[in-house]
Amino acid sequence: MIKVENLVKKYGETTALDGISFEIKEGKFFGLLGPNGAGKTTTISILSTILRPDSGTVRIAGFDLQKDPDQCKRNIGVVTQEIALYNKLSAFDNLMFWGGIYDVPKAELKTRISEILSLFGLTERQHDKIEAYSGGMKRRINIASAMLHRPKVLFMDEPTVGVDPQSRNLIFEVLEKLHKEGITIVYTTHYMEEAERFCDQIGIIDKGKIIAEGTLAELKKSGGIKESIAVTFNEISEEVAKKIGTFLDGEFKFTGNTLHYYSNQIKSDLGKLIVLCNDQGADISNIEIQKVNLETIFLSLTGKQLRD
Ligand SMILES: Nc1ncnc2c1ncn2[C@@H]1O[C@H](COP(=O)(O)OP(=O)(O)OP(=O)(O)O)[C@@H](O)[C@H]1O
Ligand SMILES: [Mg+2]
Incomplete structure (x- = not known):
């Protein structure tokens, strides 16, 4: 459904994308995971025709983004990192506006808006101005506006940042529903929990490069990282430590x-391990199990934490 080859984008001296390639099959929930400044928004902006790359190619739903931008646009919906809504207009009027932009057939627009408002739990608030909405409610309308034309591909750039738990859960429910319906979703985040929970394909991006890609299971395997147990002692002599080591x-x-x-x-x-420590009379104060997850994979690939 999406094929990205060798995208390069520079802002002056800054190389935001340094040769990005990946492929997403139809119906996949693809997570682009990376820290601040990694190049997530730049990637989404190029894929959704907001920004032009310096070089590289993108194909969406069989169309070349450079040659057939209008065909590509028809197949995609975009939820940008910054919420784009008119504060002085009601949620309903904002949706009417976006429905027009996306060429939703006029006869159907009102029915679609009413369905989508109910999906996002905002039917009762539909005539309130956006300026009276909470951050989470604005985000719900913002996502709704990108879905009105029923795109085959939905791009979402960190849609849960700064969103309250209730709205976040609702957003996830909608995304799971769309995923079940076979919509291809491209989702950027720097929350590894979100990527682990929802994405069936994950690309890890850092400094404008995809440094690993695959299913969670594949990423866990390819990293060659082992799980670990950290046992902390109140105090331990070198002699006892050595003894434990020899066993x-x-x-x-x-x-x-x-x-x-x-x-x-x-x-x-x-x-x-616990029996061994007890046998040696070592006084355990804490035991921690470190499972392999996207955080440890990222750490082993880059030597730094995913979060600043
Ligand atoms: N308009 C711009 N002008 C100059 N540099 C930019 C511009 N937009 C992005 N950059 C730089 O390009 C790089 C990638 O930025 P981008 O916004 O794509 O990252 P991101 O992964 O979306 O980060 P975040 O998690 O903070 O949203 C960064 O170094 C950023 O400073
Ligand atoms: Mg961004």
Whole structure:
């Protein structure tokens, strides 16, 4: 449904995209995960025809973005990072406006608006001005406006940032519904929990490059990162630490009073490790299990945290 090849975009001296390529099959929920400044918005802006790349090609629904921008536009809906709504107009009038922009057939527009308002739980507030809406409600209308023309592809740029939990849950419910209906969703976020929960394909982007891509399971495997147990002791002598070390057959390291033990079978090793520490009279103060997740994958790929 979407094929991106070698996108490059520079803003003056800054290289925002440094040769981005990926492919998204129809109906997939694709997550573009990356820290601030990684190039997520630049990618979405190019894919949704808001911005032109310096070089590279994009195909959407079989059309070349450069040659057939209008055909591409017909197939896509965009939820930009900054909410684009008229504050002085009501939610209903905003939706009428966007319906016009997206060429929704006039005869159908009112029915679609009423369906979509009910989907987002805002039927009763539809005639209130947007300026009287909370951030989460504005975001719901903003997403609704991108769906009125029933696009095959929906681009969403960090739609849950600064949104209250109730609105966020509602947004996720709608996204899951769209996903079930077979809409292709491209979703940027710097929340790894969102990417892990919803996306069936994830691209990790950093400094304008896709540094890893695949399903969550594939990413976990390809990173070659092991789960670990961190056992912290109230106090431990070098002698006891050495003893514990000689009994461990897996990979481990001591840093200060903490033993980090790496393994692919954390669950079965945990009990043994605790018994071993007790046998050596080591006084455990804390045990932490570090599972492999997108955060640890990102850390191992870049040496830094996903969040600043
Ligand atoms: N209009 C612009 N002029 C100059 N530099 C820009 C402009 N827009 C983005 N950049 C730079 O391009 C790089 C990528 O920015 P982009 O907005 O695509 O990142 P992002 O992943 O969306 O970040 P965030 O999570 O903060 O939204 C950054 O270094 C940014 O400072
Ligand atoms: Mg952005």
